[in-house]
Amino acid sequence: MIQRTGAQTIVELLERQGVTIVPGIPGGANLPLYDALSRSKRIRHVLARHEQGAGFMAQGMARATGETSVCFATSGPGATNLITAIADAKLDSIPIVAITGQVPGSLIGSDAFQEVDTYGMSIPVTKHNFLVRSARELLRVIPDAFRIAASGRPGPVLIDVPKDVQTEVIEFESWPEPGRADPSPAVDALDVARAADMINESQRPVLYIGGGAVCSGAGEAIRRLAEKACIPTTMTLMGLGAIPVDHPLSLRMLGMHAARYTNMALEDCDLLIAAGVRFDDRATGKVAEFCPTAKVIHVDIDPSELDKIKSAHLGIEGDAREAVEALLPQVHKSGRTKWMDHVGRLKAAYPLVAAASGGPLSPHRLVRTISELLKRDACVATDVGQHQMWVAQVYPFNRPRQLLTSGGLGTMGFGLPAAIGAALAHPGDPVVCFTGDGSLLMNIQELATAAEEASNVKVVLMNNNSLGLVHQQQNLFYGNRIFGSDYVCHVDFLKVAEGFGVPAFDMGQPDSQHSALEQALSLDGPCLIHAPIDVGTQVLPMVPPGAANRDMIGGENGHTHHSVPQHAATVPA
């Protein structure tokens, strides 16, 4: 007979799941759990400075490895602070298991100290959630939570555990099997054959690849499909790196901040092969005018994504990798010379133009320079805003899971704790966190965690003393009425970093920029690289929110623009 408290049961079940690191913060309602965790020899606790930080660290680990990660928080404010990180995981389909303390069962519903309806509050932002009512239930709930988080389309699962359940002693015969992902449903062979026919008949196909392809490990199969049939491939923000973004067939990122040629090629395609994507408005623009002449094949593991936003001519429920691998032998080898020539002309005539910079540093050049100083496979986290889009536009992502970014929820404050999580999962390898001053200030307390853990995180702060993307939209769409988006108080981030015990380097001195960068990146442990940029530098091109992707503002290449015939007239048959 095995005899354990509920708290010990949780910790041992986590060990049996293979969990080795748990970020979190203790508090009144999860102290029994922390007491049990303190005796674990296999799980290391990482003390975050805010529960949202703990949630994003778990996400960083999960995004970097693909494995389900865990975080802890106490009841009440601990749980509410975690909610943003959980919602973020939901929108980007990231497998995490959040375990929160709750007031004792006898006090639930009495408005007890630090009581909040964590179960009710987390329903809309989790894939599934549990309120555990007895310690015995943990033997079913914990493996189930891991199974649900990792199965099909992954997502966050929350387990709320009242304090009396943590202290309750139970006896049981044996441990349950660890929870593992259910096998994905088999891809329908007839659907695959139809898809292959559509691809073989298509004159101007484009592959449209998203986070689902990264998650399923479909990158390699997609690259082979693209190469075999000469299919230009565009990626969503979440899909960047699925195939190398500087692959000759890559069209890089599509949508609101795509290069002009990318959106133009999509406008001209006659077949859109969408895999692991959800037709997000930032990618499609006005959806009725997205790929107007194309038939659509849509592959997704989540059947509710098929026909949700755009009706597919062929919807295939299944794992992206399995589907693409099944397609490969049935798709004919093809040169598609006309289409390749057309896309080549678009690329030459409408390339991504470096962001015009009036300040000391060009953001695009900074991103490029840093990528050249790092290994090709180095992990890159971003926060949310202009810097995120500049990184998405020009960083040469080379592999899936290289970019960790908050795509769906767009959470400022994501970057630093996610980067710490990635560094915890892959100790030793440097992780770069591109951030902005607005984003960094939203979770800057985690610099203390980075210092404490000696995380090899290089924070590259593009500082324009403003909420840059808001500033840009006010400039472009609100008559340049800048309001609430510029910071009057200019934070001295060098001193702030120093206060956290994190070395800081200033790139504000033009003559020593490169050496400062090299020095910072070669250092072991965390550091902050402060890069002042001009508030007037915009992310271009830009599709206005709600407009069709063909209506791009800015980012034009004036020199070659006029030498090319109107692209619509030159679309090959």
Next chain:
Amino acid sequence: MNAIQKNRCQCATLELTVHNHPGVMSHVCGMFSRRAFNVEGILCMPANGGDRSSIWLKVRANGRLEQMIKQLTKLEDVVEVCRHDADHEVFLRLEDFFRV
């Protein structure tokens, strides 16, 4: 239900078999409000000796019905979703209780 009533409410009746525990109704209702689906009527009773419940929903049979059924099917606690026509008797018999 006669033809005129049918035209007035283009409805469908959904029969859900769900795990019976506190919170299942929140999951189902939460999904409806979160995705802005309308529910015209709802009934819930334990079934199968208490380990399952049946939830009956009267919903609008518009273009979003398929998506609604897919989202319901996705809920972890929903075991089965069965679609019936709007004139299923489960709601008809209740009309007497809803007269003001």
